[in-house]
Amino acid sequence: MRSPSDRFEANWLLASLSVDSLALLEPHLELTSLQMGRVLVPPSRVIEHAYFPREGVASVLARAGPDIRLEVGLFGRDGMSAPSLLLGVDQTPEETIVQIPGSGFRIESRNLRMALSRSIPLHQSLLKFVHLMALQTAYTAVANGTRSIEVRLARWLLMCHDRGDTDQIPLTHEFLAVMLAVRRSGVTLAIQTLEGKGLITAKRGRITIRRRDGLEALAGENYGPPEAEYERVIRPLRRG
Structure with missing residues (x-):
């Protein structure tokens, strides 16, 4: 019988979780297709799902005007959408869309919050990705500016x-x-x-x-x- 980590090994963030932490998420994770252009996180609206890609790449976009969007971060099987949920924030002015199609797992935000409230180790493990995305965004800003x-x-x-x-x-x-x-x-x-x-x-x-x-x-x-x-x-x- 395959363990939970075997099923979710294609997403490295999920695969890095302990068996106990992953078991809290597993019943709520469903496989979904990530078509090019699919909006994973709509800007300034309540975030309904978090996505953990298996393949493909998604971009986090910030608006610099009505017709100007700039990429400030990207992720694929290394992470998840809407890391703001891990900080207790359920909406953001940024938009996240799929730029390279693939597939992944998604979980309803309310179920993610419930799992986080039940396990400090799970929360701490996923919060590492917040740190990693912040660092990537900083280097993107430096590259774009210089x-x-x-x-x-x-x-x-x-x-x-x-x-x-x-x-x-x-x-x-x-x-x-x-x-x-x-x-x-x-x-x-x-x-x-x-x-x-x-x-x-x-x-x-x-x-x-x-x-x-x-x-x-x-x-x-x-x-x-x-x-x-x-x-x-x-x-x-x-x-x-």
Whole structure:
């Protein structure tokens, strides 16, 4: 018979929980499809579910005006949506949407709160992800404020690559423009630059990683510290 941790091993945050902690969540976790563009956390509305992806990547977006959205964080099988729930906050002005499709588990917010109230170890374990997302957001702000589009693109591709099983990332230029907070023309030039260096190939809404080592060299110190902290606190994250 499989243990709860075996069933949920595809989500590293759930798999890191003790058997007793995971047993409190297991009866309430249901498998769900995460289609591209699906809103996991609507802005400024009560959060009804928390999601723990098995595959795919979701973006946390902040609005900088009626028509401007900026990515301030991303997660996949390394974490969960709506970490604000762990802090007792049931809505946020940020929006979370699926950018790379996959699947995952979801739990109603009320059931998550109930489980947290019954177990301090469970709450403490999940709160680690709040720390990790805060660190990632800080490094995203530094990169967006100080680095070129090419460097930011390299970092972002590495982060998506860490959370997937293939070297192919399904993305459009329009979506990347939102993720990197730049114009579509800037994304096109950045992709051409990375292609010219032989680091990636881009074709029909899909980017293929060709030289991860080259992307890491280009990203430099902008990629690595949040990933190293995740590995210290939870488990290995970065792909070789």
